[in-house]
Amino acid sequence: MFKAYKFRLYPDEEQQLLLEKHFGSCRFVWNHFLDSSNKRYVETGKGMSYKDASVLLPALKEEREWLNEVNSQSLQQELMHLDSAFHGFFRKISGYPAFRKKRNGGSFTVPQHFTIKDNHLTIPKFKTPLRLFMHRNIEGEMRSLTISKTPSGKYYASILAETGKKIPGPVRIEACTSIGIDVGIKVFLTTSDGLQIDNPKNLKKSEKKLALLQKRLSRKQKGSKNMNKARIKVATAQEHIANQRMDFHNKVSDAMLRAYDTVITEDLNVSGMMKNHHLARSIADAGWSSFMAMLKTKALQRGKSIIDIGRFDPSSRMCSHCGYTYNLKLSERKWICPQCNTAHDREWNAAKNIKQFGLIKTGIPTDSGELTPVDRSMDTLIFLAREGIGQVHWLKQEAHAL
Ligand SMILES: [Zn+2]
Structure with a gap:
């Protein structure tokens, strides 16, 4: 290895x-x-x-x-x-x-x-x-x-x-040790257990600073000494952001692979989405593809599995409870299934569907229902908090609180 x-x-x-x-x-x-x-x-x-x-x-x-x-x-x-x-x-x-x-x-x-x-x-x-x-x-x-x-x-x-060590053989895929994840623009990542992880605040702050420095650079005279100074400042800020993002990705991927043996993801076709100009920047910033690549590499080294369900369009529109396909608008964050009356959070519902489809695709009985033990999400939450990732919500608890 x-x-x-x-x-x-x-x-x-x-x-x-x-x-x-x-x-x-x-x-x-x-x-x-x-x-x-x-x-x-x-x-x-x-x-x-x-x-x-x-x-x-x-x-x-x-x-x-x-x-x-x-x-x-x-x-x-x-x-x-x-x-x-x-x-x-x-x-x-x-x-x-x-x-x-x-x-x-x-x-x-x-x-x-x-x-x-x-x-x-x-x-x-x-x-x-x-x-x-x-x-x-x-x-x-x-x-x-x-x-x-x-x-x-x-x-x-x-x-x-x-290292001379052999890569551990893959663990058995089971519903109770699997997690589905939905990665998005508004929220960095949502799990089928209802954990939501936002992009870290310090990253947003650094990005604002970078935008300011880039603006300053654009005003400098070409080839001047000041331009070179401004260029180095921009490069330093970019490197800082890249480091912050890598640190964030490292911690989130560690958290996922610590608590779960199988992570099920959806192929988002990031490069295709980049063509949509409004979405482009936030997608690039979220750095999904680099996160996914990191997740895959780590999973391979640890004998864990990543299941990619490919492109699955109805993941957010389909009711994860009864299978009804709803005409969901991009602006709707929450919706109620007209067929079974289940209240859905957009990302959480998508993550649940991603998990189910991943398991079906692999031929694993899905046993829909609450099979993933609650303490796995709790562990993940505690691990992330200890690593300094504070922007985490647990939708399950919020739902109970209501
Ligand atoms: Zn339904």
Whole structure:
């Protein structure tokens, strides 16, 4: 099983210069072969393979001597990254590979010959080890290292280690240990048990601040010193938001996988929804797809299951109690089923349907009714509160209070 680690790097001035050379050379190789591949595609209808590019790399290094100042394995790795970027594009996993820009920071991979000792990282081509802050120990054997620089100028070392542990086999899927989740715009996530988790307040605050900084940046004169300062401020705020969001996603996904063995979700077709301009920003902010990706990765590592029911349009419109399909408007948050008189909360009802459909799809008896023990939701609530996620409501309790 692979585990990823990320540590902050503190290079001295001389090391920073050599790091910049690595970022620049790798960016050059990436852009050069992306351009060649595009051109070849126009001419022949076929792009460039990893093999094609590898054959051409030595000639490029002769032509541009400065490429020899950096670790040649890192340049070679860039061709592999480009190749997998094209594979991702053709398998519709990611967008078309883009040209890299200096202002977006940089990165390069060190596939081998690196060591870490006493908070110092030794890599090829660097005479002195780079100082890094290890906030935790690496478990297992280190396999690959990527050094990166953020747009605001922070350096990081990301390490992939093979732990030697086997991934636990999947647990049996049962109705009582499963949870259905509905992710939305108004509320970040609602469970079939009636827990609602809102986007954290500090995230909303940071987003407001970012909007202000972006406005200021837009007023600066192009190419001026002040513009560069404003750009770094925007980049710092963006990185801060990304960190806050990742922390939030980490805690919520941990909470779900701690209390439940199976999480049932609906494919929301986020990219399709992005076309709707009004929804676009809040969807991007909620970061559903990154949350889902994190949930899936963690579930796999812990032997838990994620069931994706695909796109299921009537999930919010159908009564989870009797199956009646109601003509629900987008503005209606609560509704009463005309057939069985059950009062529904829009998201909670959707989450209940998602759970039922997931179980049916998997061939598990749904035994509709209150099969998930109440203490699982209570546990989740307590766990999230302890982790500092305060924006959680429990609809079940609110319903009882009424
Ligand atoms: Zn009904």
